[in-house]
Amino acid sequence: MKTELSVLYDAPGPRQKKITWIGSILTLVALLAAAYVLVYRPLDAKGQFSMELWGPYVAPANENFDQLWDRLGFGLRQTLAAAVLAILSSLIFGTLLAVLRVQLRSVVRRTYTGFNLPVAYLLRGLSWTLSAVTRFCVEVFRGLPVVITIFFVGRGFPEFGISLEILWYLVIGLTIYNGVVIAEILRSGMEGLPGGQREAAEALGLSPLQTTRMILLPQSFRIMLPALISQIVVILKDTSLGFIISYEDTLNIAKQIIGVLDNPIQTYVVIGTIFIGVNYSLSKLAQYVQHRLARGRRTSPTRTGAAGTELETEAVAGTTT
Amino acid sequence: MRIARIAAIAAAATLALSAAACGDKGGESTGGEQKDFAAGTTMEKLNKAQKIKIGTKFDQPGFGQKGLSGKPEGFDVEVATIIASELGIPEDKIEWVEAPSKTREDKIVNGDVDLVVATYTINDKRKERVAFAGPYYEAGQNIMVRKDDSTITGPDSFKDGTKKVCSATGSTPAEEIKKYVKDVASQLVLFDTYDKCKDALKNKQVDAVTTDNVILLGYIAKDEDSFKMAGDNFTKEPYGIGVKKDDTEFRNFINDLLEKIFTDGRWKKAWDETAGKFGAKLGEAPTVNRY
Amino acid sequence: MSVLIDKFDVFAGGFWLTLQICVLAGTGALALGAVMAVLRISPLPPLRAVGTAYVTIFRNVPLTVVMFFAAFGLPALGSNANFLRIPVLDSVFSRLGTDLPYFRFAVIALALYTAAFVCEALRSGVNAVPPGQAEAARSLGMTFTQNLRHVVLPQSWKAAAVPLGSVIIAMIKNSALAGFFGVVGDLAQSADQLTSAEGYPFVPVAIGISIGYLIMTVPLGLLLDRMERRQAVAR
Numbered sequence: 001m002k003t004e005l006s007v008l009y010d011a012p013g014p015r016q017k018k019i020t021w022i023g024s025i026l027t028l029v030a031l032l033a034a035a036y037v038l039v040y041r042p043l044d045a046k047g048q049f050s051m052e053l054w055g056p057y058v059a060p061a062n063e064n065f066d067q068l069w070d071r072l073g074f075g076l077r078q079t080l081a082a083a084v085l086a087i088l089s090s091l092i093f094g095t096l097l098a099v100l101r102v103q104l105r106s107v108v109r110r111t112y113t114g115f116n117l118p119v120a121y122l123l124r125g126l127s128w129t130l131s132a133v134t135r136f137c138v139e140v141f142r143g144l145p146v147v148i149t150i151f152f153v154g155r156g157f158p159e160f161g162i163s164l165e166i167l168w169y170l171v172i173g174l175t176i177y178n179g180v181v182i183a184e185i186l187r188s189g190m191e192g193l194p195g196g197q198r199e200a201a202e203a204l205g206l207s208p209l210q211t212t213r214m215i216l217l218p219q220s221f222r223i224m225l226p227a228l229i230s231q232i233v234v235i236l237k238d239t240s241l242g243f244i245i246s247y248e249d250t251l252n253i254a255k256q257i258i259g260v261l262d263n264p265i266q267t268y269v270v271i272g273t274i275f276i277g278v279n280y281s282l283s284k285l286a287q288y289v290q291h292r293l294a295r296g297r298r299t300s301p302t303r304t305g306a307a308g309t310e311l312e313t314e315a316v317a318g319t320t321t
Numbered sequence: 322m323r324i325a326r327i328a329a330i331a332a333a334a335t336l337a338l339s340a341a342a343c344g345d346k347g348g349e350s351t352g353g354e355q356k357d358f359a360a361g362t363t364m365e366k367l368n369k370a371q372k373i374k375i376g377t378k379f380d381q382p383g384f385g386q387k388g389l390s391g392k393p394e395g396f397d398v399e400v401a402t403i404i405a406s407e408l409g410i411p412e413d414k415i416e417w418v419e420a421p422s423k424t425r426e427d428k429i430v431n432g433d434v435d436l437v438v439a440t441y442t443i444n445d446k447r448k449e450r451v452a453f454a455g456p457y458y459e460a461g462q463n464i465m466v467r468k469d470d471s472t473i474t475g476p477d478s479f480k481d482g483t484k485k486v487c488s489a490t491g492s493t494p495a496e497e498i499k500k501y502v503k504d505v506a507s508q509l510v511l512f513d514t515y516d517k518c519k520d521a522l523k524n525k526q527v528d529a530v531t532t533d534n535v536i537l538l539g540y541i542a543k544d545e546d547s548f549k550m551a552g553d554n555f556t557k558e559p560y561g562i563g564v565k566k567d568d569t570e571f572r573n574f575i576n577d578l579l580e581k582i583f584t585d586g587r588w589k590k591a592w593d594e595t596a597g598k599f600g601a602k603l604g605e606a607p608t609v610n611r612y
Numbered sequence: 613m614s615v616l617i618d619k620f621d622v623f624a625g626g627f628w629l630t631l632q633i634c635v636l637a638g639t640g641a642l643a644l645g646a647v648m649a650v651l652r653i654s655p656l657p658p659l660r661a662v663g664t665a666y667v668t669i670f671r672n673v674p675l676t677v678v679m680f681f682a683a684f685g686l687p688a689l690g691s692n693a694n695f696l697r698i699p700v701l702d703s704v705f706s707r708l709g710t711d712l713p714y715f716r717f718a719v720i721a722l723a724l725y726t727a728a729f730v731c732e733a734l735r736s737g738v739n740a741v742p743p744g745q746a747e748a749a750r751s752l753g754m755t756f757t758q759n760l761r762h763v764v765l766p767q768s769w770k771a772a773a774v775p776l777g778s779v780i781i782a783m784i785k786n787s788a789l790a791g792f793f794g795v796v797g798d799l800a801q802s803a804d805q806l807t808s809a810e811g812y813p814f815v816p817v818a819i820g821i822s823i824g825y826l827i828m829t830v831p832l833g834l835l836l837d838r839m840e841r842r843q844a845v846a847r
Contacts, residue, residue, distance in 0.1 A: 023656050024656050024657050027659060038689070139830055142829075145784075145785035147789055156814055156815075163432060233671075237672075237674040243676075244513075246419040255380070255514065256379060256388070260389055262544075264520060268685075275673050276669060276673055280672050283672075487794075510796065511796050524688065526713055
């Protein structure tokens with residue numbers, strides 16, 4: 001941030017500093033005035049700031065305070081449980097899928113010179129089909145909204161006779177979608193690595209699977225860490241979609257509370273703040289982890305660096321909800 | 322290798338969390354009864370298992386609403402509890418599952434619940450997939466409007482195309498009101514719960530909320546200054562108890578039980594403790610339909 | 613499978629409505645995101661604070677909460693989003709001009725949410741421009757605005773195009789939520805309606821709306837992949 005600011009305009013001299021000060025104060029006053037007129041006054045007129053509505057959240061003496069925070073605590077635990085399970089399974093599933101796709105790409109290129117002609121063609125056909133099927137599945141599940149995926153799992157599994165707890169439907173739905181996205185992130189990371197790495201591994205006698213496992217995958221993880229982190233934040237936010245299959249996460253509990261206490265705006269402000277707090281800390285924590293990892297090692301040469309930034313911003317910029 | 326260690330920790334954490342997430346149900350048993358039922362019937366199965374899963378609404382005041390206590394409360398809940406106790410299953414062994422309008426048939430067919438008591442209107446279309454015991458209450462569809470609004474008097478008021486009405490996705494009242502609405506795109510609003518409809522009505526985003534009268538009464542009772550009922554019930558909504566389609570013995574059991582509680586006072590008591598507090602009248606006990 | 617043919621008008625209508633939401637929200641998001649991006653790099657600290665606060669809030673809050681605030685908070689503030697009832701526009705986007713505000717609210721919510729991501733994408737584009745360019749412009753005596761307009765922004769488009777594309781794809785997918793907040797008839801809500809209220813079998817309906825969404829997202833995704841590969845080579 002500092003670099004871009006200093007390149008876009010000169011370091012301010014005394015006159016510029018005065019202008020900036022005056023401008024800042026005027027803007028600040030304008031913003032506060034706008035907030036007061038547009039937000040505070042209408043809300044106050046409708047009594048949204050009364051203790052009756054805010055009481056259960058902030059006043060321990062209020063009769064509903066304990067029960068309400070109990071319920072919210074329950075909802076938060078449910079959200080965290082679903083989120084952690086979904087994150088772990090998405091990472092595992094995504095990694096496996098990424099490895100599978102990279103392997104398939106190299107398998108498709110093999111020419112099977114050791115076998116008879118028809119068998120060779122058959123093997124090539126099979127590997128090509130498998131690669132195409134995987135590609136198809138990945139594109140389909142990337143293109144569908146995660147709401148729809150969760151909806152399908154929640155309504156579809158029971159119809160085919162598989163009956164699980166709602167938590168698992170949510171986790172499976174989230175895993176399918178986010179696993180596929182993570183797989184794409186890791187795969188593009190691996191393919192963005194300099195070709196020399198793969199060649200060197202081959203020269204050392206490593207099989208393609210070993211190459212992927214020991215050399216490409218760890219580097220891809222490290223490079224794509226920002227994108228992976230923001231995908232994890234996305235998973236946490238997406239757990240709130242559990243309400244469409246009646247999973248009792250934070251948001252669903254909030255709806256129940258509103259049903260009894262009738263204070264929607266207050267409830268959602270509190271819930272929103274909680275979400276912002278949790279997600280923001282998660283991102284900050286992850287950034288800290290990334291800095292620690294980056295300090296100890298040299299990052300890869302320019303080509304990867306550039307591809308990394310691009311892909312990372314693509315994923316960071318917004319994969320879903 | 323570091324990766325192997327991390328993976329092992331992750332796996333352990335997953336297992337621990339899944340155990341925590343799943344294993345948190347049920348407490349100590351407080352005395353179920355062994356009852357005698359004919360072998361092979363659902364009643365015997367449930368009695369032996371000492372557990373029952375009941376689907377109900379979590380967001381209908383007076384009938385099935387999950388409040389701050391974490392347990393649903395209401396008329397439907399009371400009736401279901403009575404059925405469970407007659408099966409010899411104590412109250413704390415009942416697992417309450419949320420059954421929003423659109424999922425009720427699926428939940429019965431898939432066996433996610435053993436029965437559904439959730440303001441469940443009996444109609445022929447649903448009888449194709451599930452079976453109904455009861456009815457145990459006769460409601461009717463009605464319309465709720467703002468207190469100061471006298472322009473809407475019944476479903477015909479929507480025919481001119483200017484009034485907006487709100488209901489819940491997938492519910493019978495929503496399908497019913499579509500017959501009276503001139504232009505669905507500009508007059509009908511659907512949310513997943515009636516709560517949101519009520520807020521929309523209060524905020525003047527819509528002019529009416531339509532659903533069964535008892536649900537509306539719950540909202541009116543909580544906010545008497547803002548809402549009122551627009552007219553009379555214009556449909557008959559007999560509430561039934563949904564069970565698996567071919568389970569005739571279970572249906573008969575429930576029907577016999579319902580006839581008993583209509584007369585021995587438990588039915589009235591359940592009403593007075595829940596929806597009756599809104600000033601709604603219970604009316605005459607309906608006749609169970611043994612089809 | 614017959615439901616695909618019998619109710620084809622429902623699917624087509626849902627597709628058209630979802631498309632409308634996406635086009636409107638996308639335009640709004642791009643405009644608002646651009647404004648926020650400029651705010652974030654402006655020299656006045658309060659403006660920078662506003663930009664950063666906006667992005668932090670909308671990136672960390674689930675879209676469900678934003679939609680809820682649009683659908684219920686705005687009326688509490690006394691607004692029906694009537695400023696969006698632009699005369700010419702609502703002949704094409706029919707839902708825009710009706711009395712029912714929920715379509716407009718959904719568009720506003722989606723635009724507000726996506727704008728935060730658009731802002732980040734644009735900023736990453738600006739960051740990708742070699743700093744030497746901006747320095748050279750400054751040494752030529754250009755002011756902040758001239759620098760942005762003539763030197764930095766035109767070059768940042770190329771780098772920002774791919775992230776912007778994936779933000780738009782994400783927005784198309786997020787539009788599925790609008791169906792749960794009062795917008796009757798969009799693709800996701802039609803699926804809900806058909807499988808539950810009208811009892812059609814699940815698999816054909818699932819296939820139907822999947823095709824609807826995939827028509828919108830897959831071509832864009834493939835286009836983005838092509839662009840990304842071309843840019844990687846050009847490097």
